[in-house]
Amino acid sequence: MTGQDAPAxxxxxxxxxxxxxxxxxxxxxxxxxxxxxxISRSGVLEKFAGFELDPDRVGIFGQKVSPDQVLRAGDRVxxxxxxxxxxxxxxxxxxxxxxxx
Numbered sequence: 001m002t003g004q005d006a007p008a009x010x011x012x013x014x015x016x017x018x019x020x021x022x023x024x025x026x027x028x029x030x031x032x033x034x035x036x037x038x039i040s041r042s043g044v045l046e047k048f049a050g051f052e053l054d055p056d057r058v059g060i061f062g063q064k065v066s067p068d069q070v071l072r073a074g075d076r077v078x079x080x081x082x083x084x085x086x087x088x089x090x091x092x093x094x095x096x097x098x099x100x101x
Contacts, residue, residue: 007031010073014042016051018081023047029071035060036067038077045079053079 008031015024025042035058039045045053055067057080071077 010071012038012071012074013076014038014044014079015076016044016048016079016081018048018051033071034067035065035069035071035077038071039067039079042077051081054082057082 009028010031010033011026011028012033013024013026015022017023023044025044027038027042029038029041033041036055039053039058045051057064058067059065059078059080060069060071060075062078
């Protein structure tokens with residue numbers, strides 16, 4: 001087997017940010033690796049006991065993507081945590097409070 005037969009390797013990052021701490025893992029993966037594959041390989045989920053990955057809450061550079069999305073060199077995979085409050089509801093409540101003042 002020659003070096004030309006080996007799959008190309010790309011560098012990506014996987015990040016998970018919680019209110020109390022964050023983790024960013026840089027890793028090299030084979031070309032064709034998916035978002036789910038990079039998350040699994042990074043080990044970042046094991047650093048946050050009790051955090052459960054929601055496959056619908058992942059993205060690349062702030063854009064939601066499917067866990068099946070194939071990565072490109074330099075991609076930053078982001079794992080999003082659930083919102084504590086709905087931003088629309090917070091704005092609505094703030095407007096009501098300001099109207100009362």
